[in-house]
Amino acid sequence: EPVLSEEQARAKNLLYALTLDGKPHAALLHGVTGSGKTSVVLSLCRSLIDDGKTAIVLVPEIALTWQSVSAFAAVFGGRLAVIHSRLSGGERLDTFRRIRRGEVDIVLGTRSAVFAPLERLGAVIIDEEQEHTYKSEQTPRYSAKDVARFRCAYHKALLVFSSATPSVETYAKAMSGQYTINRLTKRYSSSELPNVRIVDMLTDALSQSSNFSEELKNRLQYNLDNGRQSILLINRRGYNTxxxxxxxxxxxxxxxxxxxxxxxxxxxxxxxxxxxxxxxxxxxxxxxxxxxxxxxGTGTQKIEDELSVIFPNARILRMDADSTMGRYSHENKLKDFSDGKYDILLGTQMVAKGLDFENVTLVGVINADQQLNNDDFRSQERTFDLLTQVVGRAGRGKYEGTAVIQTCNPENDVIQIAARQDYDTFFIDELKTRKLLIYPPYCDICLVGFVGENEAKVRSASQKFTDMLKKELSGNYSDQKIIALGPMTARVSKISNKFRYRLILKCKNSKRFRALMSDLLKKVGSDRVFGDVSVYIDINPENII
Structure with missing residues (x-):
């Protein structure tokens, strides 16, 4: 079991106290990268088990389960069960049977683990709670956070959101007093936050066609010469885009x-x-x-080739969706990197979060502008989150860390604030924008999707649904205040020969609003206009375009 610092022990004790009164509670564990949030969670789980309770710990990606499993198995041994999408049907069934028989105290896994049939549930802990992977974008469309909220209310348990960069909605609830907030302001032990360098690629690139700056190249060479490891982020897979x-x-x-x-x-x-x-x-x-x-355009494969030319003797490990298709490829690759078999870990966002390697002293972001100019209201938040998290991978051991952020827009506020790891400033700025434009947390978003093989029918169905909505809002549901955007084509308007339209509704996700949507769906089912068109409703989706 980990030894807690004074700050960690205080956070753990405050969280544990919330489990003692037999009432449901929600709390945010907000700590800088490397502050030891996992150790706090481990200690909390240990105390819950000592009280005869059980716990569910959710992580956003399979890539992050490897290190978490190692830490939790060391403390809980055979009383730990792991659930994720790479399990075979037989393995999943065996795991659920073990849980049913009461042989498991802690369930660790990705979003589906929230359904684990644990009795005496004491807490659900959601690590990196801002991650989009906690929302299922396919049928059944559910949010693991909403399911966890319901289960904690039912079992009178504690719900813990844990992150260095919580979602704007979660942090707003913590600031308004709906959630208890526990802060970890210092990195664990003696390690300091990395020194961050922002490099202007318009002036400092090695050449016009190169994806590397002189500074990043020199720092990579220094690490290679001194036996240190580096992580590079490029959030696009493939060779050319x-x-x-x-x-x-x-x-x-x-x-x-x-x-x-x-x-x-x-x-x-x-x-x-x-x-x-x-x-x-x-x-x-x-x-x-x-x-x-x-x-x-540039993807991970092209960066891998360019690295091999600049550093012919470097041992490079690439991690993206193409290189990790194998069953245990995540675990095996990360273990090899942890064991020092590679010098440079290059990958998409799966290398940016949750990983903890003592020998990594350099992190490089190849192109910080990629997500910044996306046309989604969360693009600034996602850029800040990704940069803050990947910067936090450096200098987590006894050696000082450095992060190099390459950008063509070095004066951008989001990049500057992320470099300082200043979440509170980002939150205040982002909240002003959200309030001005009426986006969460100042409303909920309901996306109505229309999918079909005939574009004219899909367009007609989306317009008919909008007309039906207007009619209801001027009649039975005149008390509902809704801002409607659309209907319009989705950003990727056709996938697998099916055309996609969507209607975006800014609303309040109340019982009355859900009744309105339910009534409309019933009418859709009996209207011939929707015969060849699938209609679905998604509340607070991760992507609205």
Whole structure:
């Protein structure tokens, strides 16, 4: 069991006290990266078990279960069960039977673990609670956070949200007093937050076509020379992100989806990351016939190649959805990196969060601008979260850490605030924007989606639903105040030969509003206009476009 610092012990004791009065409670454990939130959670779980209670601990990704399993298994041994999507049906059934028989005290897993049939539930702890993976975007559409809230109310248990960068909605509830807030302001032991360098790629890139700055190259070389490890983040998989004809400007798109295909160097094919379609790359343009198709954009595979040229002797480990398809590939790759078999870990956002390697003293963000200019109201929050989290991977052991953030927009407020790891300033600024534009936490968002193979029918169905909504709002549900945006095509308007439209409603997710949506869905089921169109409703989705 971990030894807690004074600050950690205070946080743990405050959380534990909330489990003693037989009432449901919710709390936020907010600590800087490397402050030892996992140790607090471990100690809390130990106390709950001593009281004859059980607990569920949720982590956002399978990649993060490896280190968590190691830490929890060391304390709880055979009384621990692990649940995630890579388990076979038989393994999942065996695990649930063990839980049913009362052989398990702690369940650790991704979002589906929230349904684990534990009795005497004392707490549900949600680690990195801001992560989008806690929301299921497919049927059944559910939020693990909402399910956890319900279970804790039912079992009169404690719900703990844990993060260095909590979602704006969660932090707003903590600030308003709905949740108890517990802060960890210092890193555990003697380690300090890393020194952050922001590099302007417009002036400091090695060359016009290079993805590396002189500073990042020099610091990587220093780490290689001194036996230290480095982590590099590029949040795009593949080699090049699109292929374009330089003669006519045609971009190679998927025939089944309205999205450009990504070039994968390993098999020389263009691939669609939405439906899985692939075709061999050719330099002949299907539109104008010229032999001038070139690829552009940068993914993990291209960065891996560029690294190999700059540092031919470096041992490079790439982690993305393509390289971790195997059953135990996450665990095996991370263990190899932990054991020092690689010098540089390169990957998408799966390498940015929750990982704890003592020998990592350098973190590099290849392109901090990628997500910043996304057209979703959460794009600023996601950029801040990703940068803060990945910066926090450096200097977690006895060596001082450094982070290099490469950007073409070094003066950007979000990048500057993330470099300082100043969550409170970011929260205040973001809250002002959300209030001005009326976005959560100042409202809920209900997305009504329309999907079908005939675009005209899908468009007609979305308009008919909107008309039905207007009629209800001027009649039986005139008490409901709703701001409607749309209907309109989704950003990716076609996936797997199905067209997608959506209607976005800013609302209050009340019993009355849900009754309105239920009535509308019943009418949809009996209307021929919706015959070939699927209609679904998603409350507070992670992506609204």
């Amino acid at each position: 699109f292929a374009e004809c330089k003669a006519c400007g045609h971009v190679m798109t998927c025939p089944s989806c309205s999205i450009s295909m990504t070039y994968h160097h390993a098999n020389g094919r263009l691939m669609c990351h939405y439906c899985g379609y692939s075709e061999p790359f050719t330099d002949t343009c299907p539109e104008c016939g010229s032999h001038d198709v070139r690829y552009s």
